[in-house]
Amino acid sequence: MKLFAALIAAASLIATGGAAVARSPNGETTLARMLEGRVAGKPMRCITAFRSNDIEVIDRVGVIYRDGKTIWVARADDPDSVRDYNVMIFERFSGSQLCREDISRTVDRDSGFLTSVVFVGDFVPYSREG
Numbered sequence: 001m002k003l004f005a006a007l008i009a010a011a012s013l014i015a016t017g018g019a020a021v022a023r024s025p026n027g028e029t030t031l032a033r034m035l036e037g038r039v040a041g042k043p044m045r046c047i048t049a050f051r052s053n054d055i056e057v058i059d060r061v062g063v064i065y066r067d068g069k070t071i072w073v074a075r076a077d078d079p080d081s082v083r084d085y086n087v088m089i090f091e092r093f094s095g096s097q098l099c100r101e102d103i104s105r106t107v108d109r110d111s112g113f114l115t116s117v118v119f120v121g122d123f124v125p126y127s128r129e130g
Contacts, residue, residue, distance in 0.1 A: 027059035027084070034064070034071060035126045043122035046099035047072050052090075055098075059084035062120055065098065070127050074100065074120035081116040085109055088118065098123070 047065060049055065054066045062075040062082055076082045086106035090098060104118045 027061040027079075027082075031058050031061050031064070031073065035073070037128055038071065038126035039129050041125040041127060043124045044072075045101075045122055046097045047123045047125075048096050049098035050096055055088070055090075057082060057084050057086070057088050063088060063104075065123070070125050072123040072125050074098075074123045077119040077121065078116075081106065081118050083115075086115050 047067070049065050049067070056064050056066070058064060060079045060082060062073065062079065064074075065072040082088070083106065085108075087109050088104055088106050091103040091105075092098065100120055100122055104120065105114055106116045106118060107113065108115050
């Protein structure tokens with residue numbers, strides 16, 4: 001009987017898509033946590049971005065660039081085009097700068113196929129006060 005009850009519980013979890021299991025946070029929640037205690041500065045059209053490994057895709061939000069104590073946020077014009085399971089590729093017009101005019105596209109991590117072209121707005125710096 002206990003086995004039967006366990007099977008019914010497992011089947012109900014599968015049927016509800018595991019709703020009882022905690023879901024991972026969405027992109028806006030992730031970004032809010034990153035920016036907690038920080039204040040937005042003046043938006044910039046371009047930023048100096050030497051290290052591409054400091055660029056991070058935030059699911060359904062846009063991209064961030066970490067530069068020391070500053071986090072730069074560029075929101076996508078179409079947030080649904082930015083997914084964390086895709087790889088974002090920037091085609092820069094200048095070697096060390098990342099600009100809102102740069103062409104960026106997303107590629108499926110597994111297949112390598114183009115999934116979207118992404119346009120971002122200005123880069124907004126967020127720094128800690130004091």
